[in-house]
Amino acid sequence: MKAILLDGKKNVEVIEKSVPDLLEGYALIKVMAAGICGTDIEMLYHNPVPSVITPGHEVSGIIEKVNHCKTFKAGDRVFLNCHITCNTCEYCLAGDYIFCEELSVIGFDVDGGMAEYIAVPETILRRLPDDLTFEQGVLITDALGTPYHAVKKAEIKKGEIVCISGTGPLGILCILSAVHFGAIVIAIDIVEERLKMAERFGATYLVNGMSNIKERINEITNGKGVDKVIDCSGSAIAILNDIGILKNRGVMIQVGVCNKITMDLFETLIVKEIEIKGSRNFNDFEIPEMIDLIRNTERIDELISHRFLFSEAEQAFQLAEERKGIKIVLVPELI
Numbered sequence: 001m002k003a004i005l006l007d008g009k010k011n012v013e014v015i016e017k018s019v020p021d022l023l024e025g026y027a028l029i030k031v032m033a034a035g036i037c038g039t040d041i042e043m044l045y046h047n048p049v050p051s052v053i054t055p056g057h058e059v060s061g062i063i064e065k066v067n068h069c070k071t072f073k074a075g076d077r078v079f080l081n082c083h084i085t086c087n088t089c090e091y092c093l094a095g096d097y098i099f100c101e102e103l104s105v106i107g108f109d110v111d112g113g114m115a116e117y118i119a120v121p122e123t124i125l126r127r128l129p130d131d132l133t134f135e136q137g138v139l140i141t142d143a144l145g146t147p148y149h150a151v152k153k154a155e156i157k158k159g160e161i162v163c164i165s166g167t168g169p170l171g172i173l174c175i176l177s178a179v180h181f182g183a184i185v186i187a188i189d190i191v192e193e194r195l196k197m198a199e200r201f202g203a204t205y206l207v208n209g210m211s212n213i214k215e216r217i218n219e220i221t222n223g224k225g226v227d228k229v230i231d232c233s234g235s236a237i238a239i240l241n242d243i244g245i246l247k248n249r250g251v252m253i254q255v256g257v258c259n260k261i262t263m264d265l266f267e268t269l270i271v272k273e274i275e276i277k278g279s280r281n282f283n284d285f286e287i288p289e290m291i292d293l294i295r296n297t298e299r300i301d302e303l304i305s306h307r308f309l310f311s312e313a314e315q316a317f318q319l320a321e322e323r324k325g326i327k328i329v330l331v332p333e334l335i
């Protein structure tokens with residue numbers, strides 16, 4: 001079968017590999033769509049390490065055959081939760097697989113889905129409803145999972161004013177999710193093109209990050225500040241601005257990756273009783289809710305901005321590196 005290899009020298013190769021053997025309790029999946037994620041770009045261009053592992057952790061497909069699986073059979077349409085875990089610890093039982101001590105992730109620790117076939121334990125298979133496309137299935141596990149979880153942590157009530165700071169792909173999916181929960185969304189970004197996209201996906205107010213943000217927010221909220229902020233920018237300056245526009249007892253969810261900021265805890269947190277929560281991945285029990293969100297979002301397919309054949313993977317990765325588009329997927333054939 002054909003598989004993608006990131007050679008550790010910033011090259012994308014399409015190699016021949018044997019179809020994987022099936023252990024007991026495993027299923028062989030014919031891959032129908034595999035998403036390219038920021039972390040794949042990181043592995044290819046910015047932090048390249050020679051590896052023989054096939055990348056790809058956003059995967060959907062059709063079961064080709066099974067070896068003693070309990071609930072899945074050949075022909076079933078599935079998508080994958082990329083986390084292979086013990087399934088017995090407190091975190092696994094709560095659906096929070098990323099905290100499992102035995103965690104291994106497809107596409108990083110074991111072969112992933114940028115190949116014609118992938119063999120995985122039945123425990124990570126999730127049923128793809130017939131009315132969802134394979135590409136929509138790819139969105140659920142990571143591209144939508146991370147922002148959906150972040151937005152859920154904000155516990156949005158209908159009509160609340162929620163600011164999404166940073167409107168790249170992560171921010172756009174936060175906007176979709178926040179609108180789904182009834183928020184009125186203010187989008188902040190320094191790139192006008194991204195703000196236009198934010199508007200298309202449901203933001204009511206657009207604020208250019210280079211303008212006087214505080215003044216604009218005061219105009220919009222009659223001087224009160226916003227109820228919640230979800231930071232997707234990961235920029236230290238933006239994060240401090242985000243906290244500054246919260247109203248008293250406002251809540252901030254930090255999902256954009258940032259290592260260090262310096263702030264006066266008394267002035268910024270204590271005086272206004274601000275809460276800041278970190279958010280990283282999704283919870284397995286949120287999957288049915290995300291399926292509902294996909295069904296109820298008219299523009300969902302616009303999130304899949306580009307499709308490439310596996311053989312065109314190099315081009316696909318380059319486009320993703322240039323930060324063009326939203327979600328770029330690899331598919332076995334173009335339809």
Ligand SMILES: [Zn+2]
Nearest residue numbers: 037038039142
């Ligand atoms: Zn990812």
Ligand SMILES: [Zn+2]
Nearest residue numbers: 086089092100
């Ligand atoms: Zn566990």
